[in-house]
Amino acid sequence: MNLEECRTRIDQIDEKILELYLERMNTVIEVAKYKKEQNLPVLHPKREQEIIVKQRSKAPEELKQYVEALYQTLMETSRAYQNELLK
Ligand SMILES: O=C(O)C(=O)C[C@]1(C(=O)O)C=C[C@@H](O)C=C1
Known part of the structure; x- marks a missing residue:
């Protein structure tokens, strides 16, 4: 794949x-309710x-730290959204 093709794939x-x-x-x-x-x-x-433990365990060794960071961010935004909804 060339760069253009990679970017098209990433967009998909x-x-x-x-x-x-x-x-x-x-x-x-629903969780917030x-x-x-x-x-x-x-x-x-x-x-x-x-x-975090479950998703890290499914990732290859070299990607575990990035998978963890991804889930930390997902849950941080989830908490922020819940706090906004509960205001
Ligand atoms: O499972 C919950 O209790 C949720 O609020 C959902 C969620 C998540 O986004 O996965 C978000 C905040 C909690 O700290 C734990 C998990």
Whole structure:
């Protein structure tokens, strides 16, 4: 693949990532509603740790740290969105 082809492929992959990210954030709306009803905190460190461990375990050694960073960011934005919804 030349650079142009790689970028076209990346654009296609980004479309899919965005679709799934929006789906994840839409699901987070339901989580926020539940937490509000049950008076639960947004942050659930144990759940976050489980997600990090699980996703790291599925990544090749050289990508584990990047997968972890990705999930940290996903969950950070999820918490920010929940905090916004719960205002
Ligand atoms: O599972 C939850 O309790 C969530 O609020 C979702 C989520 C996530 O985005 O995966 C976000 C915040 C929590 O700290 C843990 C996980």
